[in-house]
Amino acid sequence: MDVFGSDTGHEQVVFCQDKPSGLKAIIAIYSTALGPALGGTRFHPYPTEAAALHDALELSRAMAYKNALAGLDHGGGKAVIWGDPGRDKTEPLLRAYGRFVASLGGRYYTACDVGTYVQDMDVVARECRFVTGRSEAHGGAGDSSVLTAWGVFQGMRAAAEHLWGTPTLAGRRVGVAGLGKVGKHLVGHLIEDGAQIIATDVSEPALDWARNRYPQVDLVADEAALVRSDIDVYAPCALGGALDDETVPALRAKIVAGGANNQLAHPGIEKLLEERGILYAPDYVVNAGGVIQVADEIEGFDFARAKLRATAIFDTTRAILQLAGTEGIPPAVAADRLAERRMSEVGRLRMIRL
Numbered sequence: 001m002d003v004f005g006s007d008t009g010h011e012q013v014v015f016c017q018d019k020p021s022g023l024k025a026i027i028a029i030y031s032t033a034l035g036p037a038l039g040g041t042r043f044h045p046y047p048t049e050a051a052a053l054h055d056a057l058e059l060s061r062a063m064a065y066k067n068a069l070a071g072l073d074h075g076g077g078k079a080v081i082w083g084d085p086g087r088d089k090t091e092p093l094l095r096a097y098g099r100f101v102a103s104l105g106g107r108y109y110t111a112c113d114v115g116t117y118v119q120d121m122d123v124v125a126r127e128c129r130f131v132t133g134r135s136e137a138h139g140g141a142g143d144s145s146v147l148t149a150w151g152v153f154q155g156m157r158a159a160a161e162h163l164w165g166t167p168t169l170a171g172r173r174v175g176v177a178g179l180g181k182v183g184k185h186l187v188g189h190l191i192e193d194g195a196q197i198i199a200t201d202v203s204e205p206a207l208d209w210a211r212n213r214y215p216q217v218d219l220v221a222d223e224a225a226l227v228r229s230d231i232d233v234y235a236p237c238a239l240g241g242a243l244d245d246e247t248v249p250a251l252r253a254k255i256v257a258g259g260a261n262n263q264l265a266h267p268g269i270e271k272l273l274e275e276r277g278i279l280y281a282p283d284y285v286v287n288a289g290g291v292i293q294v295a296d297e298i299e300g301f302d303f304a305r306a307k308l309r310a311t312a313i314f315d316t317t318r319a320i321l322q323l324a325g326t327e328g329i330p331p332a333v334a335a336d337r338l339a340e341r342r343m344s345e346v347g348r349l350r351m352i353r354l
C-alpha cells in the first residue's frame with residue numbers, strides 16, 4: 001500500500017524501532033478530525049514489513065469510522081507491533097513502545113487488540129499516559145467484552161425492529177458462532193429477552209460453559225451447520241471473514257448482527273447479502289461497545305455512563321438501516337456515509353478559532 005498515494009489519506013504514520021528490546025512497531029493515524037486518534041495495538045508475527053504496514057493503515061482507517069459512528073470525540077488510529085507475542089513480548093519491548101506512543105504527545109491513544117491484553121497496557125502505561133484498556137487494579141475499566149456484547153444486542157434489537165416491527169428477539173431463533181468473551185454475554189442478553197439460541201464453538205470448555213449455564217441452548221457441530229440451521233438471526237462472534245461466498249448463499253437467517261470484526265470476507269459480500277434479502281447490521285457499528293468503554297476510561301471510568309453510550313448503538317443502527325432503506329444502498333455504505341458526515345461536520349468546528 002502506498003502511504004502518500006490517493007488510496008489512503010492518513011495523517012501520520014510512524015515507524016518505531018528499538019533494537020536492544022527488539023521492538024518494531026508502526027503507529028498509523030488516519031484522522032484526528034474528531035479528537036485524538038484512538039485504537040488498539042495489534043501484536044502479530046506478520047510475514048513482511050509491507051503486511052504489517054498494510055494492517056496498520058487499514059485498521060486505523062476502520063477505527064476512524066468506528067469512533068465517529070460511536071459518537072466519540074476521537075479520531076482513528078492503530079498500531080502494530082511486528083513480532084510473535086508468545087516469544088517477543090517483554091517488559092523492555094512494551095515500555096519502549098510506550099515511549100514512542102508518548103512521543104506523539106497525545107495525538108494517539110493506545111489500547112488492547114489481538115495479541116495484547118490489559119496487563120500489557122499496564123506495562124505500556126508506565127512510560128506513557130496516552131493508554132487505555134488497563135486493568136482495574138491500575139485504574140482501568142478491565143474487560144471490554146461486557147459492553148461490546150451489550151452493544152451488539154442493541155444493534156440486533158434495532159435490526160429486528162427494522163425487519164419485524166418490534167425491537168425484541170423474543171421468540172426468534174438466534175445462531176451464535178463463538179462462545180468467547182463476547183458470545184457468552186450476548187447469549188445471556190438474548191435468553192433474557194426470550195430468544196432461542198443455537199450455538200457453536202471450536203473450544204470444548206466454551207461448549208461446556210453453554211451446557212452448564214444454559215442447557216436449553218442447541219449446540220451444533222460447526223459454523224457451516226449453524227448457517228444452514230433454521231435461524232432468524234446470525235451472530236458471528238468468533239473470527240473475521242464469517243460472511244463469504246459459501247456461507248451467504250447457505251444462510252437461512254434474515255438478519256446478521258454479531259460482535260466479530262471484519263465479518264465481510266470481501267467488499268462484494270454486502271451486495272450478495274442484499275440480493276438474498278438479508279439485513280446486515282455493520283459489524284463496526286454494533287461492536288463499538290468495547291471502544292466506547294476504553295474511551296470512557298480516558299475520562300475516568302464510569303460504567304453507567306459507558307453503558308448509556310453503548311445503549312445508543314440501538315439508535316445509530318436504526319438510523320443506518322433507515323438511511324440504507326430510503327437511499328437504496330447497503331447498510332455498510334450508509335454507515336460509511338454517516339461516519340464521513342460526522343467527521344466532516346464536527347471536525348470542521350475546530351476551524352472556529354477560540
Ligand SMILES: NC(=O)c1ccc[n+]([C@@H]2O[C@H](COP(=O)([O-])OP(=O)(O)OC[C@H]3O[C@@H](n4cnc5c(N)ncnc54)[C@H](O)[C@@H]3O)[C@@H](O)[C@H]2O)c1
Binds near residue numbers: 182201206
Ligand atoms: N472483546 C471485545 O471487547 C471485542 C470488541 C470488538 C470486537 N470484538 C471481536 O469479537 C470477536 C470475539 O471476541 P472475543 O473477545 O469474544 O474473543 P474470544 O477469543 O474470547 O472468543 C472467540 C471465541 O470464538 C471461538 N472460535 C474460534 N474459531 C471458531 C470457529 N471457527 N467456529 C466457532 N467458534 C470459533 C473461540 O473458541 C472462542 O471461544 C472477535 O472477532 C473480536 O475481534 C471483540
